[in-house]
Amino acid sequence: MSCDSCKSLCWNWSVAYRGGMSGSGTPSTHDHQHAHERHHEHEHEHEHGHGHGHRRTMQRHCEVAVIGGSAAGLAAGLQLARQRRSVVVVDDVTPRNAPAEHMHGYLGREGASPAELVAIGREEVRSYGGEVLTGRVLGARRLEDGSFRLDLSGGHTLVARRVVAATGVTDELPEIEGLAEQWGRGVVHCPFCHGYEVRDQRLVMIVAQPLGLHAAPVWRHLSDRLTVVLHTDLGPDVERDSIAPLEAEVLAADAVLVGSRFRARAHVLADLGVEPTDHPSGAGDFVQVDPMTGETAVPGVYAAGNLTDPSLQVLPAAAHGSRVGAMVAFSLASEDLRTAARDSVRTSGQRHDWEQRYAGEDRMWSANPNGTLVQEVAGLTPGRALDVGAGEGADALWLAEQGWRTTATDISQNALDHVAAEAVRRGLDVTCLQADAVVAGAFGDEPYDLVSLQYGSFHRSPDRTGVRNLLGAVAPGGTLLVVAHDLAPMREPVDVAEQTRMFDPDAYVGVEEIAVAVKDDDAWEVEVLETRPRPPGAASSHHVDDVVLRARRLA
Ligand SMILES: Cc1cc2nc3c(=O)[nH]c(=O)nc-3n(C[C@H](O)[C@H](O)[C@H](O)COP(=O)(O)OP(=O)(O)OC[C@H]3O[C@@H](n4cnc5c(N)ncnc54)[C@H](O)[C@@H]3O)c2cc1C
Numbered sequence: 001m002s003c004d005s006c007k008s009l010c011w012n013w014s015v016a017y018r019g020g021m022s023g024s025g026t027p028s029t030h031d032h033q034h035a036h037e038r039h040h041e042h043e044h045e046h047e048h049g050h051g052h053g054h055r056r057t058m059q060r061h062c063e064v065a066v067i068g069g070s071a072a073g074l075a076a077g078l079q080l081a082r083q084r085r086s087v088v089v090v091d092d093v094t095p096r097n098a099p100a101e102h103m104h105g106y107l108g109r110e111g112a113s114p115a116e117l118v119a120i121g122r123e124e125v126r127s128y129g130g131e132v133l134t135g136r137v138l139g140a141r142r143l144e145d146g147s148f149r150l151d152l153s154g155g156h157t158l159v160a161r162r163v164v165a166a167t168g169v170t171d172e173l174p175e176i177e178g179l180a181e182q183w184g185r186g187v188v189h190c191p192f193c194h195g196y197e198v199r200d201q202r203l204v205m206i207v208a209q210p211l212g213l214h215a216a217p218v219w220r221h222l223s224d225r226l227t228v229v230l231h232t233d234l235g236p237d238v239e240r241d242s243i244a245p246l247e248a249e250v251l252a253a254d255a256v257l258v259g260s261r262f263r264a265r266a267h268v269l270a271d272l273g274v275e276p277t278d279h280p281s282g283a284g285d286f287v288q289v290d291p292m293t294g295e296t297a298v299p300g301v302y303a304a305g306n307l308t309d310p311s312l313q314v315l316p317a318a319a320h321g322s323r324v325g326a327m328v329a330f331s332l333a334s335e336d337l338r339t340a341a342r343d344s345v346r347t348s349g350q351r352h353d354w355e356q357r358y359a360g361e362d363r364m365w366s367a368n369p370n371g372t373l374v375q376e377v378a379g380l381t382p383g384r385a386l387d388v389g390a391g392e393g394a395d396a397l398w399l400a401e402q403g404w405r406t407t408a409t410d411i412s413q414n415a416l417d418h419v420a421a422e423a424v425r426r427g428l429d430v431t432c433l434q435a436d437a438v439v440a441g442a443f444g445d446e447p448y449d450l451v452s453l454q455y456g457s458f459h460r461s462p463d464r465t466g467v468r469n470l471l472g473a474v475a476p477g478g479t480l481l482v483v484a485h486d487l488a489p490m491r492e493p494v495d496v497a498e499q500t501r502m503f504d505p506d507a508y509v510g511v512e513e514i515a516v517a518v519k520d521d522d523a524w525e526v527e528v529l530e531t532r533p534r535p536p537g538a539a540s541s542h543h544v545d546d547v548v549l550r551a552r553r554l555a
Contacts (some may be wrong), residue, residue, distance in 0.1 A: 072305025079325030086349025099184025127460025133498020371535030383449030389456025393419030
């Protein structure tokens with residue numbers, strides 16, 4: 001299995017360069033280290049704006065792409081990740097309620113901050129291997145095979161079988177000085193979100209559209225110090241019997257109430273043929289969906305949350321996302337069943353992603369083994385070795401050359417075909433095992449004297465099946481060697497208008513999780529656990545560190 005941060009991030013994601021071809025060669029001439037270095041260079045260049053004009057773009061494949069990772073999008077993502085669907089949520093971190101410090105009316109999380117709910121939701125999606133990418137979707141279109149291609153900031157693309165749009169709405173306020181600055185704090189719109197907090201206070205309601213009056217009775221119930229100000233002529237439909245001309249020029253208020261006009265954030269769906277329609281209230285627009293499934297008029301494109309109903313608070317928006325996620329799961333499963341007879345081997349979304357990357361004839365990596373592997377294995381007596389996430393097998397082939405009886409395992413059969421061909425060419429004996437590391441019993445029953453995971457990782461699962469597989473593959477007295485990138489740079493903030501992070505390290509099993517598992521287990525002794533500079537030989541214009549874990553199984 002080769003779901004690793006390095007390989008995920010670095011290389012053959014339909015590599016293209018903006019601003020001309022890099023003079024430093026193509027990915028096929030680089031080994032893992034080079035590729036990873038190059039990735040980080042790219043990220044570094046982009047974020048800090050001092051690159052050389054060469055920006056690598058990536059294409060990823062998943063089963064469901066979710067646009068928008070707030071309440072509705074994350075709820076949909078959670079359902080789908082739990083259905084073992086490869087799901088990628090892209091979020092540009094601009095949820096509707098961002099200006100508010102607290103979120104009210106959400107059963108179970110009453111009073112939490114909006115950011116806290118999103119953080120919890122992200123973690124829940126990731127705990128099942130769903131990825132949440134910080135970035136922006138710029139547009140989407142249907143491909144000839146019926147799948148969808150999303151264009152992301154930074155020039156990257158995401159190909160998916162289904163799209164769920166949960167992009168919410170934008171609130172437009174009447175043009176009154178100071179209103180926007182106080183939005184979500186001194187200026188509020190929803191009696192259910194903020195009414196209790198301003199009860200009995202001096203409330204001034206500014207009505208700028210007919211719908212603006214509809215909450216007046218509820219506000220009046222919450223405070224008898226309510227003044228309603230008609231900002232614009234609302235036309236003949238408004239009863240004027242109880243309206244008195246305002247005599248004061250200045251009204252003192254503890255809170256200002258104003259109803260916004262809402263605009264569906266649907267422009268990213270325009271090329272797919274999904275257009276917003278006017279809301280019956282006259283207060284804005286929204287995306288119409290099938291009330292049962294959440295599917296838009298365009299098959300395969302779903303929408304959830306405020307985008308489809310701007311009146312939904314966070315809890316019902318999440319509930320809607322959850323429902324739509326389930327409906328997408330039904331749709332995919334039905335399609336899979338229909339096509340099962342045609343496709344004799346049905347592959348998981350994750351595997352499909354990797355098979356795509358290794359589909360080409362060209363070699364992606366050079367034959368160089370990872371320098372840290374070479375260093376760490378030097379003192380060990382060759383026995384049985386398992387190279388997890390072998391990719392095209394540079395490490396596995398090197399181990400075989402050193403006398404290890406080596407098994408190369410990867411989620412991608414295409415990758416292993418490259419390994420097998422190269423082993424034949426070099427006259428080496430390498431066993432190839434196609435396996436998904438997160439499936440129970442992935443590596444069989446025979447333990448190994450060395451289990452090596454080089455820049456490899458696999459998606460998380462709450463029951464930590466992948467970690468147990470990894471540790472369980474090591475024979476008593478054997479060694480586990482994990483080399484991973486120091487991912488701290490990957491967690492730095494990104495300018496979403498310029499760049500989308502194409503890899504979510506928190507959706508993968510990290511070296512930290514593996515280290516905790518061995519430290520907590522008396523049957524293991526940790527020999528090395530440190531962050532150190534990448535061994536010489538890697539091409540890098542800036543400093544990159546590795547995290548190295550070497551542990552020995554005692555019993
Ligand atoms: C000031 C204010 C305070 C509120 N307070 C409360 C409250 O206390 N309690 C309550 O229940 N409700 C509250 N609400 C309502 C609440 O904001 C909505 O119910 C909720 O945000 C709807 O969730 P959603 O997921 O549908 O949309 P949103 O939360 O708006 O999320 C949409 C997501 O899509 C992302 N996105 C949009 N376009 C793109 C793109 N092109 N690419 C990538 N990502 C994209 C955004 O970053 C965002 O994270 C409040 C609303 C406002 C305006």
